[in-house]
Amino acid sequence: MPPRSYVSPARSAAAAETRERVIEAASRTLREGESIARFSLDTVAKAAGVTRLTVYNQFGSRRGLLEAVFDEIARHGGLHQLADAMAMADAHAALDRMVEIFCGFWNRDSAVGRLHDAMATDPEFAEAVRERNERRRRGVTALIDRIAAKQASPQARKDAVDLIFALTSYPTFASLSAAGRSRDEVCRLVQTACHAALQPLKLSNPSS
Amino acid sequence: MPPRSYVSPARSAAAAETRERVIEAASRTLREGESIARFSLDTVAKAAGVTRLTVYNQFGSRRGLLEAVFDEIARHGGLHQLADAMAMADAHAALDRMVEIFCGFWNRDSAVGRLHDAMATDPEFAEAVRERNERRRRGVTALIDRIAAKQASPQARKDAVDLIFALTSYPTFASLSAAGRSRDEVCRLVQTACHAALQPLKLSNPSS
DNA sequence: GATTGATTATACATTATGTATATCTAATTT
């Protein structure tokens, strides 16, 4: 006979809570640890007060846990403000706002740095993070299309997009921060650099 | 009685050759491997035709081997041209040349990418690489000092240095390359961005 | 011919990820 199966509100609620607790413990471990090298499922499990096998039950693998942590950080990192930014009438102001939002995101939780480190050792996780970054690239592309002069070449647009994409990346933020700048100072510097990256898109000789 | 010790030309020559062979095997393994995750001393040792213990004898640790590979790549990566570049009369041309040299360096051997990945899992190796990068920062600083107008503020100079340092970093090169550019195309784009980063250093209102 | 340095052989300790199997417990269903 087919096994009877059922959904259990209390059970799944408890499971969801465990899941949350593990994610919280993982991001805390990432934040407080000195390096991704010391980040082990054993540590996380102990910090969450569960068994290592529970982590596997919930996330399947180390990579699954890291992706869950990334998504959790993304949910609480202020990226939802991007929609409003993109809807701004002034595309230049929208770009400035976008830079601001991402500086806030990279700065919010030092775990994002550790997650970027994890990309180095896990190609599939790296791919997953890159896919999530594509949203940023699409946002930049949309803004460039609004900002660029009609005569601007496709190549010039691509250059601007890729340059701004690189300028708003985590590595750039980390590099500028490491040089002793606050989040806002980095933000202003990146904004200025992005403005400069837009220059080739405007017509220097508006004749005709 | 004190053990008599001696230096052996043939011995140390053979050892040096082994060392070279291991470094070569290591950089090849890094180059051909898909990720730093698969890079093990076992693999390297086999590729070099020696025992894993020989690797430990020669380099002390995994980190030691990675540093040796980095230094080897640096030696053959064209960075020696920096001296000539810095000696150029025109500081702007020198900066362009510097960008060119580093694009060539990052592009030359895909092992450099893997070595940067290794920074994520080994903080001390990361520190070692960062120290080696400081030479680039000093070079940029020297050029900025030559380029900046006398009235340019220290903060504006620091901004320009840090921004150009980030623009000439490996992550930026990798990001722009991943977007489908040749080495030369990346080079030109970075050069343009560096020129833009210099603008705040020049006096827009040369009045007084 | 004895000694020495580099390499090798073998063994072991430690740490991680990931899988397998059986057990336990509390929430649901009948």
Add this chain to the structure above:
DNA sequence: AAATTAGATATACATAATGTATAATCAATC
């Protein structure tokens, strides 16, 4: 109330990697 089920645990094991320890090999040097 009894059977069932999902989630968590306990225990064990396979695999791979770094790193250390000790003794043995072998050719170069004294």
